[in-house]
Amino acid sequence: MAETEKLICSKCKKELVLKKTNFSYLGHSFFTDLPKCPDCGMVYLSEEFVKGRMSEVEMQLEDK
């Protein structure tokens, strides 16, 4: 599912909005905008994001 499509939080029934979201991996922290529920703060991670940019960052930080 593309990140631009309308997404609804299954718990709060609110539309997700793009919000700055923080990640950390192997001691490093990063941020990017991701769909987030304005009420409960649940973040939606699309398959495209996980298999794309997120795994690229992981790979860049892993050593030999």
Place this chain on the structure above:
Amino acid sequence: MISEKLLYKTGSVCPICLKPITAERISRGKEIFLKKTCSQHGTFETIIWRGHYDINSWIGNGEPELPEDLQCPNGCGLCPDHLSNTCCTILNITDRCNLNCNFCLADQDNSKEDPTFSEIKESLYKLIKKDKSLVQLSGGEPTVRKDLVEIVRTAKEAGAKYIQLNTNGVLLGENKQFVKDLAEAGLSFVFLQFDGTEDAIYQKLRNSPLLDIKQKAIENCAEYNIGVTLVATLVRDININNVGEIIRYGLKQMPKVRGVHFQPVSFFGRIPKIPSDRDRITIDELIYEIEGQTKGLIKAENLLPSSCYHALCSFHGDFVIDNDSLVPLQNFRKANKETTSVADPADRNREFIGRRWERPESLKFATVKPTVLKPAALKSEAKSCCGNIHDMDYFLKIAKSQSFTITSMLFQDAGNIDFSRLRKCSLHVYDKEKFIPFCSYYLSKWDVQ
């Protein structure tokens, strides 16, 4: 007298007759030695750690005991007791060379006939695993072969994912068309012999002033988008004090230069004399020198052992240049070898090499001119001129285009070969349909010239 403590029981060879014998790693004060006795030729001892850092935390816990019936090094090729898969495969395509160096592990021989092109083609097709293998074309000096471009093209056609050229760079510096042809044939990166930033160093090691031609080779490779890693053989009293300058020289030329690789001298092939402990440059000493000579720009804690080699064989550091800062991507204290997206350490190592040493297409016309670099942590909240390093997209952009590696490999010779290290080797020479660990392949009796 300082007492000895046994740290680990291993195996080695007698440096005089090459017979496999038992050996021990022992500590005496803060120094660690490999000690072994041949019933015929006596006791030999070689320093392996000078004590700048704690060897136990560097090696880690759980180094396995050697099997009793271990066949090292005579069974090499590879046996069921070998612990690492192949990361990189070396194919020697000539014994000839256009230099006459005082130190040469390959023991160049200009009278020896080269393997034929069809023999090399057959080897390439047998050794290459499609879209996976990293092949190092080596020698002698591989560029002296007139059909090198055709060999690179054949390696590509056979399915090699990465093709590396191990070269002194003389012909790459002299002949730009040659570099263009190699690039078009599919050469991925060049491992450029680069022993220092002063001609006096080349004069002593290579019998010729070579700095200008090395720089020419770097420029020619950059023009055709071939990644270059500078490779320094380090010898006491010749260039160990040039380590910091070599790193600075490389950093100034990023992304033309993708990294610096250090090989403390090993004593096989042609050697001027039997080495003393003073002649040895241990892995901890090199790390100590790197931190000291770069004045902390590269810190010891940002250099880590590699998972597909023994910790006493290799280390690496991975950095990105962000504006005027050199940002380390790994930290020894925080490293977590269990967290990985690639399971086999050999595969992981190969992909690390590939993504760091190759110049991606996006770098074709890129120029980055770092001024005076200062150390920085990825934790820093400071924004650079161009972006915030914590921004995922910006980080990905610079990690791909502005990365720089410091790597090292400490080869073993008849004096310090340790079967526990040999079992973990993932750098293999392909010969006669066998994959042979590098230090086993080149192992030779000490024969002083």
